[in-house]
Amino acid sequence: MRFGYMATDEQIRRYVDALDFDRDEIFGIFNRALRLVAMAHLAFSVDPQWSTCAEFGVSVAASQRGRGMGAQLFDRAVTHARNQGVHMLFVHALS
Numbered sequence: 789m790r791f792g793y794m795a796t797d798e799q800i801r802r803y804v805d806a807l808d809f810d811r812d813e814i815f816g817i818f819n820r821a822l823r824l825v826a827m828a829h830l831a832f833s834v835d836p837q838w839s840t841c842a843e844f845g846v847s848v849a850a851s852q853r854g855r856g857m858g859a860q861l862f863d864r865a866v867t868h869a870r871n872q873g874v875h876m877l878f879v880h881a882l883s
Contacts, residue, residue, distance in 0.1 A: 792880070815864050817857050825852045828861035830869060840875040 791799070807814065807829065817826040826848040833841045844865050846858045869877055 813865070813868055815861050815868075817861065819852075825849045826857040826861060828858075828865050830865045832872070832874070840873055841878065842869050842872075842874045842876075843878040843880075844869075845880070 791803075795803075808831075811832055811834070813830040815828045815830070816824050819825045826846070828844065828846045831843045831845070833839055844862065846861050848858050866877065
């Protein structure tokens with residue numbers, strides 16, 4: 789439900805293919821088997837008018853939820869964003 793709906797594999801592939809690793813930051817948490825179990829995307833604005841803004845998105849594997857991983861990724865992303873001069877962070881939250 790990272791995108792507000794159950795995304796198909798193709799929709800997720802398009803999202804991943806569009807990630808800009810030169811501009812944005814990706815943070816991840818791996819388990820003991822080195823499998824990615826949580827990740828966050830900090831997307832910086834491309835519009836110069838909004839250069840101090842960024843968007844935060846997070847995904848946590850269903851089996852790993854409730855362990856504070858999303859909060860840890862959020863804290864890391866906020867610290868990084870502040871260090872990059874971001875003053876406003878957008879988060880789309882779902883209940």
